Amino acid sequence: MDMTVSSRPPVVPPSMRHEVERLVLKHDPGFSLVLFEDFACALYAESQRARHDPRALSGLAPYWTKAQMESLQTRAPVGHPVRAVVVGGLTPEAAFEENGRICIECSFETNLHIQLDSGPSKPVEPPGALSSLLVNAGLATLPNQEPRAITQYVNETWTFNRDMKVQTRPWTGVRKLGCPNCGAPSSPGGDARCGACGQVGDGRFDWQVSVVLVNAVEEKPHSFTGTSEEVGTSWPTKFSRTVSKDLDGLLGEDSALSPGSIEARLRLIFNTMQSAWAAQDLRPLRPFVSDRQYDSFQYWIEAYKEQGLRNLMARPRLDNFRFARVGRDAHYDALTLRIWASGCDYTVEAKSGRVVGGSRTTPRRYSEYWTLIRSARARGTPRLDQNCPGCGVPLALNMAGGCEHCGAHVTSGEFDWVLSKIEQDEAYRG
Numbered sequence: 001m002d003m004t005v006s007s008r009p010p011v012v013p014p015s016m017r018h019e020v021e022r023l024v025l026k027h028d029p030g031f032s033l034v035l036f037e038d039f040a041c042a043l044y045a046e047s048q049r050a051r052h053d054p055r056a057l058s059g060l061a062p063y064w065t066k067a068q069m070e071s072l073q074t075r076a077p078v079g080h081p082v083r084a085v086v087v088g089g090l091t092p093e094a095a096f097e098e099n100g101r102i103c104i105e106c107s108f109e110t111n112l113h114i115q116l117d118s119g120p121s122k123p124v125e126p127p128g129a130l131s132s133l134l135v136n137a138g139l140a141t142l143p144n145q146e147p148r149a150i151t152q153y154v155n156e157t158w159t160f161n162r163d164m165k166v167q168t169r170p171w172t173g174v175r176k177l178g179c180p181n182c183g184a185p186s187s188p189g190g191d192a193r194c195g196a197c198g199q200v201g202d203g204r205f206d207w208q209v210s211v212v213l214v215n216a217v218e219e220k221p222h223s224f225t226g227t228s229e230e231v232g233t234s235w236p237t238k239f240s241r242t243v244s245k246d247l248d249g250l251l252g253e254d255s256a257l258s259p260g261s262i263e264a265r266l267r268l269i270f271n272t273m274q275s276a277w278a279a280q281d282l283r284p285l286r287p288f289v290s291d292r293q294y295d296s297f298q299y300w301i302e303a304y305k306e307q308g309l310r311n312l313m314a315r316p317r318l319d320n321f322r323f324a325r326v327g328r329d330a331h332y333d334a335l336t337l338r339i340w341a342s343g344c345d346y347t348v349e350a351k352s353g354r355v356v357g358g359s360r361t362t363p364r365r366y367s368e369y370w371t372l373i374r375s376a377r378a379r380g381t382p383r384l385d386q387n388c389p390g391c392g393v394p395l396a397l398n399m400a401g402g403c404e405h406c407g408a409h410v411t412s413g414e415f416d417w418v419l420s421k422i423e424q425d426e427a428y429r430g
């Protein structure tokens with residue numbers, strides 16, 4: 001199961017996470033990078049999915065400057081819907097103060113699955129030179145052609161800004177991008193002014209996208225049957241300078257928490273993920289992963305299904321792990337663990353079972369950086385059962401990640417550790 005978005009070796013300076021947190025916390029003691037990244041990913045995905053539809057995109061107007069929103073609508077291929085968005089990497093690159101505002105620059109590495117429509121069905125003249133070029137480039141189709149899709153790898157940098165006086169508000173549950181002032185649902189077809197409170201979303205209440213730089217766009221069909229060499233498994237672990245001190249602080253405040261109990265929860269998540277992936281049924285995994293991570297897994301399962309394939313991992317094993325970073329803020333605790341695992345990774349034709357990639361018998365060893373998050377208010381030994389931490393009954397979740405009995409949003413980390421992010425060795429910056 002290869003979730004890699006880009007296989008390029010790291011060519012950028014070390015992470016600026018600490019500096020970003022330091023600058024924003026100076027003005028906003030309640031700032032949480034976990035919450036900010038969740039918001040940024042949600043806005044990125046919703047904006048990409050809405051960019052072909054001016055009415056739908058206008059519902060996100062409070063979070064965009066007008067010029068940048070208009071620019072997003074002109075992205076090629078213009079007018080074609082983005083059916084799926086996978087954020088493979090989100091990295092805070094810099095933070096600075098400018099004209100009474102705080103700005104955070106973030107780089108995104110993503111896959112966009114774009115549907116190309118078939119065009120008019122009536123007879124038309126043979127395509128001219130320009131039309132032929134567009135057809136050959138996959139940005140247009142000839143009449144009566146079947147609709148098809150393309151996958152783009154995109155690397156871009158977004159700058160978010162907001163007024164220095166804005167304070168982070170507590171948030172749990174499903175992320176909804178409504179009015180940044182009162183929280184009322186967005187109004188497609190409107191403008192940046194909220195119909196409920198009358199306020200304009202211009203960075204006075206929440207983050208707004210002010211600059212977008214598209215660094216690279218490549219059409220890269222997924223390679224489902226090939227075998228790619230692992231990158232970075234033998235590289236040294238990128239530790240935070242304060243990981244030992246921060247871990248001691250976390251364990252000291254919660255006597256029921258220990259490296260052993262964290263390992264047990266980690267292994268439960270790992271084993272559940274492997275079995276759910278093999279069955280192509282993510283329901284057992286739902287309580288243990290964030291909404292963003294669940295959407296990523298589901299995207300890849302559907303992508304394999306579209307090709308008539310199944311990806312399997314025989315004899316998966318979590319060999320080792322190390323604490324690489326411990327992050328703590330007013331809302332969340334976050335543990336980044338580097339894991340080393342192995343298994344026979346292979347792909348088969350769904351109908352025949354014929355192996356078309358990888359190996360049933362030769363194990364593949366790999367390492368990744370996993371980030372687990374839990375509410376800063378939560379305490380206690382991590383659970384190893386499938387009961388709802390809110391009401392205690394056998395867990396049954398709706399599609400929004402909430403318990404069908406009591407409504408508790410289990411996948412937000414409000415009650416226990418959930419897998420929030422998986423980063424490859426070559427993408428992780430510490």
